[in-house]
Amino acid sequence: MSDDQSVPTPHADQHVEELYIRTLEPEEARDRKCTRRPWPWWAYAIAFILVDILALAILQQGVTQTSTRIQLSSSLDSLWTMVEKMGQGNFVFLLNIVIIAIIYVILLMATNRFWIASGILLTVATGIAAAEHLKISARYEVILPSDLNFLGSNTGDIMSFLPDGAPLVIGAAAAVIVVSVAVCAVCSHFDGRHGAMVWHAPRPLGAAIRVIGVLVPALLLGGYTMSVGTVDSWGYQVSRGMGDIPSMWDSVYDAQRNGPLVSFLRQLDPKIMEQPEGYGKEKMDEVAARYAKAAASINEDRDHTLTDSTVIYVLSESFSDPTRVPGVELNKDPMPFIRQLKGETTSGLMLSSGYGGGTANLEYMGLTGLSMVNFDESLTSPYQQVLPTACWTPSVNQLWGSPEHSIGLHPYEPSMYSRETNYEKLGFSHFYALEGKDIISHQDKIDDSPYVSDEATYESTLEEVRKSEDSQFLQVITMQNHMPYNDWYADNDFEVTDSSDSTAAMTDTEKESLRTYAKGMELTDEATKEFLEQLDGIDKPVTVVFYGDHLPGIYTTAGADSSNSLALHLTDYFIWSNKASEKNGVSNTTDDSNVYSSPNFFIAQAADQMHAKVSPYLAFLTELHTRIAAMEPPVVNTIQGWDRIPEGQPIYLDADGQPMSEADMDAETRQMLEDYKLIQYDIVAGDNYLKETDFMTLPD
Structure with a gap:
C-alpha cells in the first residue's frame, strides 16, 4: 500500500494535493509526501x-x-x-x-x-x-x-x-x-x-x-x-x-x-449552610428589632462601655486539666494558680468542637460569635471555606474601631489556616508571627521544646499593651503545648499512673507523652500567673479571656471508650479583669465560677463581667447563653479529620453540663436557635441584610 493510501483523506483535498505534488521535482515531491503525512x-x-x-x-x-x-x-x-x-x-x-x-x-x-x-x-x-x-x-x-x-x-x-x-x-x-x-x-x-x-x-x-x-x-x-x-x-x-x-x-x-x-x-463551591425557612429582608429586620429591644433592656442595668477596656483573648494551645480525663492520675497538680483563680472569677469548662486539632474553628467562633453547629456538615474549616470569599466579616475586634486597635500574636507560621490573610480581612492591623511582615518580638523556647514558650508569648503581648494608651483588642494564640510531647523538659518531676477507677491500663508511650504535657501545663500556669501580675501593674482597664482550644490527642486509652467523648471535649477557661478595671467598678468577685460555655459566648460573658452595654447581637448571645450554656457539633474522641463535621446530633449543654435535647427545649429557646441560624446565614452566605442595621453596633 502506498503512503497516499495509508491514511484516507477527503477526495477533493487528495486531488488538490496530488496535483500540487506533480508540479514538483521528483525528490521534492517525495519529501513533500513524507513531511505532510x-x-x-x-x-x-x-x-x-x-x-x-x-x-x-x-x-x-x-x-x-x-x-x-x-x-x-x-x-x-x-x-x-x-x-x-x-x-x-x-x-x-x-x-x-x-x-x-x-x-x-x-x-x-x-x-x-x-x-x-x-x-x-x-x-x-x-x-x-x-x-x-x-x-x-x-x-x-x-x-x-x-x-x-x-x-x-x-x-x-x-x-x-x-x-x-x-x-x-x-x-x-x-x-x-x-x-x-x-x-x-x-x-x-x-x-x-x-x-x-x-x-x-x-x-x-x-x-x-x-x-x-x-x-x-x-x-x-x-x-x-x-x-x-x-x-x-x-x-x-x-x-x-x-x-x-x-x-x-x-x-x-x-x-x-x-x-x-x-x-x-x-474549595470553589463549598456548601456553607442551608437557607433557613423564611429568610429575607423582612425577617431579618424583625430579628434585628427583637434583639434591639433585648439590648435596651440589658443596658438599663449597665453603666460601662465595652471598648473602654483592653480585651485580650488568650487561646492557650491544648490547655486542659489532665486530671479530669478518666483513668489519669498525676502525682501533683499541674495548674494550681489557674485552679485557684477559676474559683475567684468568671470561669468554668468550655465545650470544644475539636480533639487533638481544629484550633482555628474554636478561634473563629470566639472572634465572630458564630457557631460550628449552624454550618452544613460539608464545611470543616471556616478560615478556608468561608472567610476568603466573604463580603461581610463582622468580628469582635471590630468593636474597637479602626484596625490599629486590633493586634494578633501567634509564635508560629502565619500561613497555618491562612491566618495572616484572614486576620487582615477581619480588621487586624498587625499579625505578629515567626515569619511574614510582622515578626513577633520574643521567641524563646524551653529546654528541647521546638515551640516558643508561653512566657515569651506573654512578653510580646505585654509590649503591645504598653505601646498604646488607647484601648485595644488582642488575639493571642500560644504554641508551647502543641503536640507531639517528646520528653522536652529537663526538670520534669511529674509521674503518671492509672487511676484507681480506670478500666484499662495506659501504655508507657501514653504515660510518657502525658508527663511532658503535664509539665507544659505547669509552665503555662506559672507564666499565666506572672502575666496577670504584670497586667495588674498597668494603669488601664484590661480584661483577659483565657481558654484552652481542645485536649491533646494523646488519650488513647480514654478515647477507646465512647462514653468518654464529652469528657475529652471539655477544656478550661476563665475571664479576669485587672486592678485598673476594679477602679472603674468592675470586680472579679462573681458567682459565675464553674459555668459551662463555648467560645461563641465569650464576648457576651466578658461584657457581663465588665457590666458593659451590649449591641443587639451581643444581647442575643447573652440571652441564648442563659438558655443553652454550651453548644458544639457532634463530638468524637478521635483526632478529627478534614472531610466533614462528624455525624450525629449537635451537643447542647445546660448550666450543669448536662446534655440537652432540642426536642425538650421550650418554644422560646427553639425560636432563638432558629434566629441564630438566620443571623449566621445572613452573615456568611446570605444577602447581609443585618449590615444595613445597627445589629452589630454598641450603644454610644
Whole structure:
C-alpha cells in the first residue's frame, strides 16, 4: 500500500494535493509526501497522555519548589510521590490526570486543533504554576478561589505583591511557554492533518461533534466542581474514593499532597449552610428589632462601655486539666494558680468542637460569635471555606474601631489556616508571627521544646499593651503545648499512673507523652500567673479571656471508650479583669465560677463581667447563653479529620453540663436557635441584610 493510501483523506483535498505534488521535482515531491503525512491516531493518543502528565508536572512544580531557582527535579519528585501512592491504594494522581484530561478535551474540541490545544494547555499550566510559586514565596499560600475576585478588581495592584526573584520566575515561565509553543508548532508543521480533530465529517456533522465534545466534558467538570464540596455527593465520593485527603490547615501542603487542581476545585463551591425557612429582608429586620429591644433592656442595668477596656483573648494551645480525663492520675497538680483563680472569677469548662486539632474553628467562633453547629456538615474549616470569599466579616475586634486597635500574636507560621490573610480581612492591623511582615518580638523556647514558650508569648503581648494608651483588642494564640510531647523538659518531676477507677491500663508511650504535657501545663500556669501580675501593674482597664482550644490527642486509652467523648471535649477557661478595671467598678468577685460555655459566648460573658452595654447581637448571645450554656457539633474522641463535621446530633449543654435535647427545649429557646441560624446565614452566605442595621453596633 502506498503512503497516499495509508491514511484516507477527503477526495477533493487528495486531488488538490496530488496535483500540487506533480508540479514538483521528483525528490521534492517525495519529501513533500513524507513531511505532510498525517499522524496516526495512536501517536495523538501518546502525545495526549504525555502532554497531560507534563501539565500536571508543571502545576506540581508551582506548589513544590521553595526557592527562586527552577528545579525540575523537585517537580518530578513530587509527581513520583503521587505515582508511588497508587501502590498504597491512593489514586489522587489519576484524579488529577483525569481532571486535566477533561480540560484538555474541551480545548481540543473548541479549537479543533490538537497542537493548538496542547500549546494552550501547557501555557495556562505554566502561567498558573508561576503564579502559585510567586504567591507561595510572598505569603506561603496557594491560589484560592477568593483570589479570582482580587484578580478581577485589583489587577493593577498585583505587581506590588511580587516577591524578590519574581523576574527570574516570570522569565523561566516565559521560556517554558516559548519552548512548549515552538514544539507544538513544529509538530503541527510535520503533521499533515495539522492536528485537526474532526477530519472526515461533513461540516454540519463536524460542528455538532465539536459542540457535544465541549458540552459533555464541561458539564462533567462543572458537576464535579459543584458537588465535590458537598458531603456524600457523587463528586465528593469520587474525590475521596480516589485518595483526596484534605489538609486544609496548610494550603500549600494540601496542594502538594492532593494536587493544586483538586485542592482548588474542592474549595470553589463549598456548601456553607442551608437557607433557613423564611429568610429575607423582612425577617431579618424583625430579628434585628427583637434583639434591639433585648439590648435596651440589658443596658438599663449597665453603666460601662465595652471598648473602654483592653480585651485580650488568650487561646492557650491544648490547655486542659489532665486530671479530669478518666483513668489519669498525676502525682501533683499541674495548674494550681489557674485552679485557684477559676474559683475567684468568671470561669468554668468550655465545650470544644475539636480533639487533638481544629484550633482555628474554636478561634473563629470566639472572634465572630458564630457557631460550628449552624454550618452544613460539608464545611470543616471556616478560615478556608468561608472567610476568603466573604463580603461581610463582622468580628469582635471590630468593636474597637479602626484596625490599629486590633493586634494578633501567634509564635508560629502565619500561613497555618491562612491566618495572616484572614486576620487582615477581619480588621487586624498587625499579625505578629515567626515569619511574614510582622515578626513577633520574643521567641524563646524551653529546654528541647521546638515551640516558643508561653512566657515569651506573654512578653510580646505585654509590649503591645504598653505601646498604646488607647484601648485595644488582642488575639493571642500560644504554641508551647502543641503536640507531639517528646520528653522536652529537663526538670520534669511529674509521674503518671492509672487511676484507681480506670478500666484499662495506659501504655508507657501514653504515660510518657502525658508527663511532658503535664509539665507544659505547669509552665503555662506559672507564666499565666506572672502575666496577670504584670497586667495588674498597668494603669488601664484590661480584661483577659483565657481558654484552652481542645485536649491533646494523646488519650488513647480514654478515647477507646465512647462514653468518654464529652469528657475529652471539655477544656478550661476563665475571664479576669485587672486592678485598673476594679477602679472603674468592675470586680472579679462573681458567682459565675464553674459555668459551662463555648467560645461563641465569650464576648457576651466578658461584657457581663465588665457590666458593659451590649449591641443587639451581643444581647442575643447573652440571652441564648442563659438558655443553652454550651453548644458544639457532634463530638468524637478521635483526632478529627478534614472531610466533614462528624455525624450525629449537635451537643447542647445546660448550666450543669448536662446534655440537652432540642426536642425538650421550650418554644422560646427553639425560636432563638432558629434566629441564630438566620443571623449566621445572613452573615456568611446570605444577602447581609443585618449590615444595613445597627445589629452589630454598641450603644454610644
